[in-house]
Amino acid sequence: MEEYSSDEDDWEHRFEEKEIGKVEEEDPKEEDEGNKRDWAGLPIELLSEMLTHLQLPQTRFSFHKVCKYWDSIQDPKHHSPLIFPTLQSQWLLHKDTYHGTVCKFFHPFYPDRFAIDDVPDLNKAVLMHSNNGWLLIARRSLRNNPKIDLFWDWQNSLFFINPFTKERVDLPEADFLGDWKSATFVSDPTSPDCKVFGVVSFTDTFVRFETIRRGEAEWVRHSFEDIPTIFQSNCHPVFHNQKLYCLGRHGEMGVFEFDPDDEESKKWTIHEVLGSPPEEETFESYLVECEGELLAVFLSFMGEKISVVRLDEERMEWMKVESLGDFMVFISLPTSFARKKMVDGMENKIYFPRLSGDYTVFYCLATKTYRTFGNKFCQKDLYETREQLNCCWTEPTSRTYTSPQQLHWFPQHE
Incomplete structure (x- = not known):
């Protein structure tokens, strides 16, 4: 598939201009119809695995625009590198x-x-x-x-x-x-x-x-x-x-x-x-x-x-x-x-x-x-x-041990 810029001005508007229906690729050595590969026929397990490696929202948006079948694949919850709530983030x-x-x-x-x-x-x-x-x-x-x-x-x-x-x-x-x-x-x-x-x-x-x-x-x-x-x-x-x-x-x-x-x-x-x-x-x-x-x-x-x-x-x-x-x-x-x-x-x-x-x-x-x-x-x-x-x-921070004494406001308890 064509790669698109991650700039927010470009990525969504390019897909508004045209609807991508079905992408086909031919084997250059074989001309008959039997050797054409239909991307819409890929197994759901393979498509789900592909989604786990797409980190940017722009690329996931592009994925779902390929065809209706691809659009039906749900984004897996573990697609992002965030480990909540231990990894610091906003x-x-x-x-x-x-x-x-x-x-x-x-x-x-x-x-x-x-x-x-x-x-x-x-x-x-x-x-x-x-x-x-x-x-x-x-x-x-x-x-x-x-x-x-x-x-x-x-x-x-x-x-x-x-x-x-x-x-x-x-x-x-x-x-x-x-x-x-x-x-x-x-x-x-x-x-x-x-x-x-x-x-x-x-x-x-x-x-x-x-x-x-x-x-x-x-x-x-x-x-x-x-x-x-x-x-x-x-x-x-x-x-x-x-x-x-x-x-x-x-x-x-x-x-x-x-x-x-x-x-x-x-x-x-x-x-x-x-x-x-x-x-x-x-x-x-x-x-x-x-x-x-x-x-x-x-x-x-x-x-x-x-x-x-x-x-x-x-x-x-x-x-x-x-x-x-x-x-x-x-x-x-x-x-x-x-x-x-x-x-x-x-x-x-x-x-x-x-x-x-x-x-x-x-x-x-x-x-x-x-x-x-x-x-x-x-x-x-x-x-x-x-x-x-x-x-x-x-900004959640990594979990660290807090002693009971630290949870008291007064130093005489520490």
């Missing part, structure tokens, strides 16, 4: 309902789908952030609190779970009446270097950060009054160059500096960043660290306009990004990150927490269109795609 984790206890995983490149059933800690939980295969979870519950005038109040708890091993690390309770707006953490929660940063939302003129390090029994509060919180994007903050960066909805940047050993050293600054997109054109915004620099992705409603920019920290100016090179960017409200390509064809794209059919949607900076690797979806916007709520991008 997956979209989706918790389908508020009361659900099932994790569903979608791979952006391979048509693999996985589910981990019965993770009780996910019940009534909200995904806040993911790092090193761990999830930071928020849960709000009603409790009896005699310390305040109200007999009942809401308990806002944060804890870590590893959905692959179902291990859990509990954090000390945070005592406040508001809600966790966003959060992030640094290092594995079983590591002594783990730090958690939470943003609490109260009113439009007040912002507060809650921070804690592994081994600490109480959260450290950093409050700032008369500072508008309306600038805050719903995306998670990013810890960069020992500072916490919070992206504004319209391109502003809030920078939180503090010395964990000196409460008086805290400093919160809002920067008006040059080159920000117009306010009326920004519906969603995401912040990502890539190769030591901060990138932002701004979208208008349903992605009709999209802007990818890099922060010039010296001038506090957004610079337009034309290409990501070999990098991929994965965005979601709880977790966004950039990685170098793992497979040819995945680079220079932004992957969304959205599906078209059963396939993950991405934006290609080369073609300036939204596409998938598995079907004919190709648009200038995100209409007719399904947003996955309460989801985040995650």
